[in-house]
Amino acid sequence: MxxxxxxxxxxxxxxxxxxxxxxxxxxxxxxxxxxxxxxxxxxxxxxxxxxxxxxxxxxxxxxxxxxxxxxxxxxxxxxxxxxxxxxxxxxxxxxxxxxxxxxxxxxxxxxVPPIHDITTDTHNPPEFVTLAPAREAAPNAVGYTPSFASQQRRAYPSIQPLVLEQPLARVLSAAEDAAREMGWEIAALTDTTLEATATTRWFGFKDDVVIRLTETDTGVRVDVRSASRIGRSDLGTNAARIVAYMDRLEGRLDGG
Structure with a gap:
């Protein structure tokens, strides 16, 4: 056995x-x-x-x-x-x-470069007004860091303003709708600006976005700035967010 x-x-x-x-x-x-x-x-x-x-x-x-x-x-x-x-x-x-x-x-x-503040206008970036106090309480600066400009241009040459041949009121309405579709929390809305906060899914990090509309001879110029509240590098998140938002905004106006 x-x-x-x-x-x-x-x-x-x-x-x-x-x-x-x-x-x-x-x-x-x-x-x-x-x-x-x-x-x-x-x-x-x-x-x-x-x-x-x-x-x-x-x-x-x-x-x-x-x-x-x-x-x-x-x-x-x-x-x-x-x-x-x-x-x-x-x-x-x-x-x-x-x-x-x-x-x-x-x-x-x-x-990607170790930067966390991306804008379509590196010479005169849109400014945070309503969200300024929230950003002041966070580690990253409220104002735009000039040294980021050259790094952004090398890494993200496609981040450029968008000019739309549409009435300002229509662009503003589409800009707000596109921001809400992106899941952003709207903090402020004026006749030419929109401020919102995007929250990342995993850690819940807060990234702030400001959109500025400017009437020009060729249409309405759309400038977007997306900046993280914490972290030295955003791993390309803010640039990707701007590109996605611009595509969504164009899609809404083309579809309309």
Whole structure:
């Protein structure tokens, strides 16, 4: 009977199973920390520094999970154990998926300049008025930093004013509608300006936008400025926001 049990014992015993399950547990913990760091800060449960610490800890746990998954895969392959090998492989693939977004952000940070204030008019940027107090309470400056201009022109040459052959009132109405469609919170609206705040989905960061309309001989010139309240680099977010807004505004007026 003892010989029969010995022969039917899985090869490698628990060695392939233990690292696989430990990898799964670390994967779940890492995913919870990385996924919950942003929402926790956005809902006011943890300060920003703590949220970044949780994000960093989650990344460390994910890397450890991948190492255990690789260990389980190697041992299970040598022992010809299909299920532990599959579990180890799935852990590795899951960690790769989790780390894809942070990796892309790191790559993007290396490609774009370390600036956080983008405008279609670098010589005379639209000014924040209603949102000025909120920006004064934040780390980043209220006024435009002149040194950003040359960096912006090199990195985002397509960020230019938009001239529309439409009545001012119609452009203003379309500008407000486009801003609301973008999900921005309107802070102020005058005959020629609009101020709004855009909130990022994950961490809930506040970026402020001001739109200025100017009547010219060829139509209405639209200038947009988008600036983050915190952070040295916006990873290209503000430039992408301006491009998306201009496209939406043009689409509304063309469609009308």
């Amino acid at each position: 003892s010989t029969f049990r010995l022969r039917n014992r899985p090869r490698g015993g628990r060695w392939p199973v233990v690292p696989a399950w430990l990898g799964v547990l670390l994967l779940v913990a890492g995913a919870a920390l990385m996924g919950g760091a942003g929402p926790g800060h956005r809902m006011g449960l943890v300060p920003l520094g703590t949220a970044f610490d949780l994000l960093r800890l989650g990344a460390y746990l994910a890397v450890a999970a991948a190492a255990l998954g690789l260990l389980a895969l190697v041992i299970a392959t040598l022992c010809r154990r299909l299920r532990p090998a599959l579990a180890g492989l799935l852990v590795i693939l899951a960690v790769a998926g989790m780390m894809a977004v942070p990796w892309q952000m790191m790559q993007r940070a290396q490609r």
